[in-house]
Amino acid sequence: MAAITLAIIGLQRMGTSFGLAVKRYMKTPNVEHQFTIIGSDESVDAVRAAHKSEAIDQEARTPAAAVAKADLVILATRYGLYDDLYQAISSSLKAGVVILDLSALKQRAIARADKYLPRDSDGHPLAYMVGATPIINPLLLNDPGDTTESARADLFDKGTMILSPSVSARGEAIQLAADFSELLGMSVHFTEPAEHDGMVASIEGLPLLTALAVFRTLRKNNTWDDLRRLGNPPFAISTLGLEQITAQDALALFDGNRDRAAQALEALINTLDEVRDVLMADDPLLLGEAFEDAINQRAEWQHLRRQNTWDTRTAIKPTEDISIGGVMSGRFLGRFLRPGADKGSDKNG
Numbered sequence: 001m002a003a004i005t006l007a008i009i010g011l012q013r014m015g016t017s018f019g020l021a022v023k024r025y026m027k028t029p030n031v032e033h034q035f036t037i038i039g040s041d042e043s044v045d046a047v048r049a050a051h052k053s054e055a056i057d058q059e060a061r062t063p064a065a066a067v068a069k070a071d072l073v074i075l076a077t078r079y080g081l082y083d084d085l086y087q088a089i090s091s092s093l094k095a096g097v098v099i100l101d102l103s104a105l106k107q108r109a110i111a112r113a114d115k116y117l118p119r120d121s122d123g124h125p126l127a128y129m130v131g132a133t134p135i136i137n138p139l140l141l142n143d144p145g146d147t148t149e150s151a152r153a154d155l156f157d158k159g160t161m162i163l164s165p166s167v168s169a170r171g172e173a174i175q176l177a178a179d180f181s182e183l184l185g186m187s188v189h190f191t192e193p194a195e196h197d198g199m200v201a202s203i204e205g206l207p208l209l210t211a212l213a214v215f216r217t218l219r220k221n222n223t224w225d226d227l228r229r230l231g232n233p234p235f236a237i238s239t240l241g242l243e244q245i246t247a248q249d250a251l252a253l254f255d256g257n258r259d260r261a262a263q264a265l266e267a268l269i270n271t272l273d274e275v276r277d278v279l280m281a282d283d284p285l286l287l288g289e290a291f292e293d294a295i296n297q298r299a300e301w302q303h304l305r306r307q308n309t310w311d312t313r314t315a316i317k318p319t320e321d322i323s324i325g326g327v328m329s330g331r332f333l334g335r336f337l338r339p340g341a342d343k344g345s346d347k348n349g
Contacts, residue, residue, distance in 0.1 A: 106193035
């Protein structure tokens with residue numbers, strides 16, 4: 001049985017849910033692995049709440065202290081903290097550690113890893129980062145909670161882990177990330193980092209920019225003093241993204257990805273022009289048809305998303321350094337996370 005130390009940096013909904021999911025896994029019959037979970041967050045209250053919920057076993061006062069003994073690290077903090085976070089933990093990471101970076105932009109994550117993660121005297125990496133994006137349980141799509149208290153052990157059930165490794169990523173590190181994801185009940189899908197960031201600009205960036213535009217439009221309206229009294233769920237839900245992000249995090253989401261976000265926004269502007277034309281058309285049935293079409297297509301998307309039967313385990317084109325099916329190096333835990341793998345001691349430390 002493998003004993004694994006997992007550090008989780010960031011204990012809001014996502015990070016705490018990872019802890020709860022791992023704890024639930026350890027309660028299953030004939031469990032293969034035992035995890036010790038160490039947690040850290042910028043909020044002391046979040047750390048205490050995560051500990052109280054038993055999502056973590058130990059509290060760490062700093063990220064550096066949290067990762068010092070870790071075999072696997074999950075970075076699930078606010079987008080705007082990642083640059084400082086890498087600098088804070090780099091000197092404390094032990095050799096062979098694998099980092100799952102959940103930040104929004106994987107090209108920036110790769111650049112951070114190249115810049116800050118430790119190397120030996122020959123320039124070889126001593127720590128290995130794999131970009132990861134959890135796609136949550138389809139039954140929880142309409143639950144917008146983002147706090148420690150809203151964490152759930154089933155957040156990743158029937159979900160998907162999108163892995164976006166660099167072309168030079170070690171195969172063993174990628175294998176560990178995939179095995180860990182599947183251990184929690186997630187399927188695995190691979191995307192190129194640039195492709196991932198382009199999709200994020202649309203699927204995450206566009207709703208946030210829309211929330212910004214909706215709020216600014218109404219806030220600048222001459223009748224805002226009266227309008228604000230009428231705020232009901234439609235307005236609150238449409239601008240919810242502004243409640244769940246800081247200005248620093250929003251900047252981190254778009255910085256380095258502005259061209260792609262601008263393209264998505266331009267497409268939305270064109271669509272808004274079409275919607276305005278439909279709204280102002282002499283034929284009143286056109287508006288109803290437009291809504292009916294969108295309602296039906298969204299229902300189709302939601303049905304497919306709830307089934308979550310997309311293609312999984314899309315192959316990575318092999319390179320000299322990537323070997324998903326290869327023999328696991330003794331410096332990684334990948335072989336411990338594979339069913340039926342050798343459970344002997346790690347002679348290479």
